Amino acid sequence: MDPIRYPSPVSCESIGIGLVGFGTVGSGVWNTLQSNAALITDRTSGKVSLSVRRIAVRDISKPRDADAPTELFTTDWNEVVSDPSVDIVVELIGGTTTAFDIVSAALRAKKPVVTGNKALLAERGSELFALSAEMDTPIHFEAAVAGGIPIIKAVQESLVGNRIESITGIINGTSNYILERMTEAGLSYQDALQEAQDLGYAESDPTLDVNGWDAAHKAILLATLSYGFPVDPQQVYVRGIEMVRGIDITFAKQLGYVVKLLCLVRAHEDGSIEIRTQPSFIPANHILASVNGVFNAVAIRGDRLGDAMFYGRGAGQDPTASSAVADLVEAARLQSQGSGHRGFLPYKQDGQLRSIEDTKTAYYVRFPVTDRPGVVAEIATVLAKAGIGISGTHSPVNPSEPDADFVDLVFLLHTCPFGQLKDALKSIESLDCVTDRPVVFRIETLT
Numbered sequence: 001m002d003p004i005r006y007p008s009p010v011s012c013e014s015i016g017i018g019l020v021g022f023g024t025v026g027s028g029v030w031n032t033l034q035s036n037a038a039l040i041t042d043r044t045s046g047k048v049s050l051s052v053r054r055i056a057v058r059d060i061s062k063p064r065d066a067d068a069p070t071e072l073f074t075t076d077w078n079e080v081v082s083d084p085s086v087d088i089v090v091e092l093i094g095g096t097t098t099a100f101d102i103v104s105a106a107l108r109a110k111k112p113v114v115t116g117n118k119a120l121l122a123e124r125g126s127e128l129f130a131l132s133a134e135m136d137t138p139i140h141f142e143a144a145v146a147g148g149i150p151i152i153k154a155v156q157e158s159l160v161g162n163r164i165e166s167i168t169g170i171i172n173g174t175s176n177y178i179l180e181r182m183t184e185a186g187l188s189y190q191d192a193l194q195e196a197q198d199l200g201y202a203e204s205d206p207t208l209d210v211n212g213w214d215a216a217h218k219a220i221l222l223a224t225l226s227y228g229f230p231v232d233p234q235q236v237y238v239r240g241i242e243m244v245r246g247i248d249i250t251f252a253k254q255l256g257y258v259v260k261l262l263c264l265v266r267a268h269e270d271g272s273i274e275i276r277t278q279p280s281f282i283p284a285n286h287i288l289a290s291v292n293g294v295f296n297a298v299a300i301r302g303d304r305l306g307d308a309m310f311y312g313r314g315a316g317q318d319p320t321a322s323s324a325v326a327d328l329v330e331a332a333r334l335q336s337q338g339s340g341h342r343g344f345l346p347y348k349q350d351g352q353l354r355s356i357e358d359t360k361t362a363y364y365v366r367f368p369v370t371d372r373p374g375v376v377a378e379i380a381t382v383l384a385k386a387g388i389g390i391s392g393t394h395s396p397v398n399p400s401e402p403d404a405d406f407v408d409l410v411f412l413l414h415t416c417p418f419g420q421l422k423d424a425l426k427s428i429e430s431l432d433c434v435t436d437r438p439v440v441f442r443i444e445t446l447t
C-alpha cells in the first residue's frame with residue numbers, strides 16, 4: 001500500500017490588523033490572538049497569520065486588560081486606517097457618529113471591516129452596506145449580536161435555504177440578569193441593577209440595556225438579514241424593564257410564567273414583518289424561561305429547518321472577542337481569495353413592517369389606583385365598551401402597608417390588537433381612580 005501523501009505546506013500570509021478601540025472587547029481580541037495564534041494558523045492550513053499592527057484609543061495612559069506594546073498605540077484613528085501595514089480594520093468604540101466615519105474610511109480605503117457595533121449597523125447600516133457594495137469590500141459583524149453565539153453566520157449561511165418564520169430571543173444579558181435576581185432573590189429593580197453594576201454586568205450608564213434598545217438593535221439586524229430589506233429603527237416598538245416591579249414578578253410566578261425582556265421577529269401571511277422588544281410573560285415550562293444570568297438565547301423557526309435554538313454567553317470580553325476573531329479569520333481568508341460577501345445586500349426594494357397596533361397577544365395590565373369601592377367596575381366598564389374580554393382581576397395587598405390609600409389593581413385580558421388596548425387605556429387613564437399610567441406586559445404563547 002502506498003503511503004498517504006499530505007499536501008505540501010502553503011506559505012503563511014501575515015495579515016495586518018488595526019484595532020480602533022482597546023477596551024473590554026479590544027483587549028479580548030488582542031489576548032485571543034496572542035494565546036491562540038498558532039491554533040488559528042493551523043486551522044487555516046497554515047495560510048493565515050494575524051498580527052496587530054496599530055491600535056487607536058482615546059487615552060493611551062488608561063489601564064487595560066491586555067499588555068500590548070506602547071509603540072502600537074495612537075490617539076488618531078486615521079493613522080490606523082491609513083497605515084499601509086494594516087489590512088483589516090476592527091471598529092470597537094461603539095456609538096454611531098465617529099464609528100460611522102471610521103468604517104466609511106476603511107471601506108473607501110478598500111480595507112475589510114470587522115465590527116461589533118449593533119447600534120451603528122441597525123441605524124446606519126443601509127449607508128454602510130451600500131458603500132461596502134460600491135467598494136467591493138466586506139463588513140463582518142458576528143460580534144454585534146449575542147456575543148459569542150454564531151447567530152449571524154447561521155442566518156446568513158446555514159439557513160440561506162429557509163424562509164425564516166420567526167426569531168424569538170433573549171439577547172440582552174444585563175436585563176436578563178436583573179430580572180433573574182428580581183425573580184430568584186426577590187430584589188427590587190434598583191437593588192438588582194446596582195448588583196449588576198457592582199459585578200460589572202451593567203455599565204455605569206445602563207440606559208441602552210434597561211430601556212430595551214440594545215436588544216432591539218440586535219433584533220433589527222436579525223430581521224434585516226432574514227427578510228431582505230433595511231428596517232427603520234424609528235418604526236420598531238421598544239420598551240424596557242424599568243417599570244418591572246416585584247408585584248409583576250410574583251404575579252407571573254402564580255400564573256406559571258416568568259418575566260423576560262423578549263425580542264420577537266415574526267413573518268405574517270400577508271407579507272408583513274412584526275418586530276418588537278418588551279418585557280413579557282413567557283411560560284415557565286418554555287426553554288427560554290430557563291435562560292438566566294447574562295446568558296443569551298435565540299430560537300429560530302425556518303420552513304425547512306423547523307426549530308433551532310442558539311444559546312451561550314451574550315456579552316463579556318472573551319465570548320465577544322471570540323466572534324470578532326472568527327470574523328477576522330474569515331476576512332483574511334476572503335482577502336486572499338479576492339472575493340466575499342459584503343455584509344448585507346438587500347434583495348427586496350422594501351418591506352412592510354406590521355404596525356404595533358395590529359399585533360395581538362393576551363395582556364397583563366397593572367393599574368395604580370385609589371383604594372375605594374367601585375374601582376374594578378369603572379375599569380371593567382371601559383374595557384367592555386372597547387370589546388376587550390377580562391379573564392381575571394386581582395388586587396394584591398402590600399403586607400407592609402395594609403391600610404394604604406393607593407394600591408395596584410391587576411387585570412388579565414384576552415387576546416386583542418394592541419391598538420384596541422391602547423385606546424381603552426387612554427380612557428382608563430382619565431378616570432379619577434387611576435393615579436398613574438398603567439403598566440402593560442404581553443402574555444406570550446410560545447410554541
